[in-house]
Each structure stands twice: as structure tokens, then as C-alpha cells.
Amino acid sequence: MATGAAGAVEMRGALMRLRRETGLDVAFGGLVEPGRGQVRISELTGTTTAALDALAVSSGNGLGGKAAALVRPCAVTDYSSSRRISHEYDAAVAAEGLRSVLAVPVVVRRRVRGVLYGALRSARPLGDRTLSAAVQAARDVEQSLVVRDEACGLLAAARAPGPDGAARAPDADGATRERLREAHGALRALAPRVADPVLRAELLAVCETLATAPGPLSAAAPRVRLTPRELDVLACVAAGTTNAAAGHRLGLRAETVKAYLRSAMRKLGAHTRLEAVVAARRAGLLP
CATH class of the missing domain: 3.30.450.40 (GAF domain)
Incomplete structure (x- = not known):
């Protein structure tokens, strides 16, 4: 675009x-x-x-x-x-x-x-x-352009081919998967702040591609449905942020973040933040 x-x-x-x-x-x-x-x-x-x-x-x-x-x-x-x-x-x-x-x-x-x-x-x-x-x-307008620049940069990085020209294999090694997870979390945090609906949809589509990339646990995992905001919060939690930091990143109050997290944990059958992240990865919702 x-x-x-x-x-x-x-x-x-x-x-x-x-x-x-x-x-x-x-x-x-x-x-x-x-x-x-x-x-x-x-x-x-x-x-x-x-x-x-x-x-x-x-x-x-x-x-x-x-x-x-x-x-x-x-x-x-x-x-x-x-x-x-x-x-x-x-x-x-x-x-x-x-x-x-x-x-x-x-x-x-x-x-x-x-x-x-x-x-x-x-x-x-x-x-x-x-x-x-x-x-x-x-x-x-400046802030929106900064967000757009960051989003386009992340999109380009997520789509970049490997050294041999082939598509990157997200499950190739731990370091590659960690970079993929960082990109996914950043994209999910940026997407709600992008005003243009076409670019926002493109960002979310890339998030889904990254989240469902082949991994050691995703194939046999049960499918769970989370709302976009629940996924946004989980992506932040997976990156190690506190509720307050996740709220700042997503433009939400810390109490609202906590409510989304509780809802996601309930759907995933998790009792802790870490269990929720692991369950979401097994379900192919997070990379």
C-alpha cells in the first residue's frame, strides 16, 4: 500500500x-x-x-x-x-x-x-x-505516520526471505522463533492504533500467519477462539510485559488488561499467565 x-x-x-x-x-x-x-x-x-x-x-x-x-x-x-x-x-x-x-x-x-x-x-x-x-x-498525524512506518517495517521483516531466497522457516531454531514471537507481539500492539482499515487488516493477517506457523506443539492442539483484544493482551504477556505496560502499549487501562487476560485464561483452561501463553501457543494462537 x-x-x-x-x-x-x-x-x-x-x-x-x-x-x-x-x-x-x-x-x-x-x-x-x-x-x-x-x-x-x-x-x-x-x-x-x-x-x-x-x-x-x-x-x-x-x-x-x-x-x-x-x-x-x-x-x-x-x-x-x-x-x-x-x-x-x-x-x-x-x-x-x-x-x-x-x-x-x-x-x-x-x-x-x-x-x-x-x-x-x-x-x-x-x-x-x-x-x-x-x-x-x-x-x-505524525503519530499515525510513525505507527504506519513501524508497521510497514515489521511487515517487511516478517515477509523477508531467508538467505537462500526461500521463505523463512519459523520453527528452524529457537532464535528464529523468538524473533518471530517479538514481531508478532509488536504487530498485534500496533494494529489497533492503525486508522486505515486495509493496512490494519493486512497487519492482522500477518499476525495470524505468524501465529499458525508450523511449530512443535501446534499440530495436535485443540482450537480455542479468543477475541482480538484477548489476543492483543496475550501477545503482550508473552513478551513479558506487566499489565500496566501492556495497557500503555495497547491504549487500555491496567484493569481492562486484567479483565481480558482473565477471560483468555478461562477459555484456555489456564490458571497462570505462563500457562495461558503456553496454551495459546499450543492452540496456534501465538507463535
Whole structure:
């Protein structure tokens, strides 16, 4: 899946939240096109024309290009008359009737990955509250992109062939199986945090493949059905995390983690955390 297309899901959600929280007339944004260095506006909410749709913004040009070049938020009270920015995109901005505009760069690992904009159709100061909300929206997109990058890296590692070009044999040795278990736990923890449903489904499919890979105990094991969250918690427990650490990793309270774990243990007929992990591995639910 192309990162730009997938990342648009996170951008769209952040822009909708920004408008809802601030009352901005318009919010729009896009990610940097790979290999081109331009931000392509792909997500818009509140617009009444197509003037801004698919607009390519170069670093340094206009308000968004300035925010990208300086790697910091920028704002103007009256876009068309501002002397603080260049005016390559005045026609598109005027066609949409925008006056006060802010732009916040989306930065991941010190690299600008996109720009998020908010705007009013009247020339009045946007205020600290609006700017703070826009910065938070950009941070949400950044976090989503970090999660996506991690997930794609884990997917690539899980699919990587062995030295001879053949698929890896997860049961070849203890070290390989331990790496497989670590990858499985990381993928299960990441999947619930991925907003894009296609990538999330892909992550979970790889988790299932890793969990059901041939192993010394899985062939004769009885089949047990656990919920996705019960599996998430067990994957964390298998990695040695505490309930509190598992909760932090999964975005759950420690008490909720404990409840999922108790439910999983009951289904597996286990009396301890270790017994639950062993039983889940025998059932082919964990690698």
C-alpha cells in the first residue's frame, strides 16, 4: 500500500477534528509526494470549490511552503495582502474565499512529511487556541505516520526471505522463533492504533500467519477462539510485559488488561499467565 494514499486517512480524520474543535471555516492538507518534494493537497473539509484540490505546494512557496521550509507553524491574518509570504497560490486561495490562514508542518523523525492548514473566510486573528488545536492535529498525524512506518517495517521483516531466497522457516531454531514471537507481539500492539482499515487488516493477517506457523506443539492442539483484544493482551504477556505496560502499549487501562487476560485464561483452561501463553501457543494462537 502506498504510504501517501494510506496516510490520507489519518490526515482526513485530523482535519475533521480540527474544524469541529475550533469552528474554522475550512481545513485542508496533504502529504509530501515521494521523490518530488512537494506537498500535494489531497484532503479538504469545508471547501465550496475545487480550487485547492490537488494543488502542489513547493517548499518555501506560499504559507504552507514557508511552514515546511522553516519546520514550524506559520499564520497570516489576510493571505492575499501579507508581505510575509510569497504569492504563487493566491488565485486558488482567493477562489475559495480564504483570508486568515494557518499552516502547520507534519514532521516525522526530523523530516517534513506533510502540511496541515486551517482557514477562515474573514480577516481576523486565529488565536492561540486555534493554533494549539492545529498543532495537536498535526501531532496526531505524525503519530499515525510513525505507527504506519513501524508497521510497514515489521511487515517487511516478517515477509523477508531467508538467505537462500526461500521463505523463512519459523520453527528452524529457537532464535528464529523468538524473533518471530517479538514481531508478532509488536504487530498485534500496533494494529489497533492503525486508522486505515486495509493496512490494519493486512497487519492482522500477518499476525495470524505468524501465529499458525508450523511449530512443535501446534499440530495436535485443540482450537480455542479468543477475541482480538484477548489476543492483543496475550501477545503482550508473552513478551513479558506487566499489565500496566501492556495497557500503555495497547491504549487500555491496567484493569481492562486484567479483565481480558482473565477471560483468555478461562477459555484456555489456564490458571497462570505462563500457562495461558503456553496454551495459546499450543492452540496456534501465538507463535
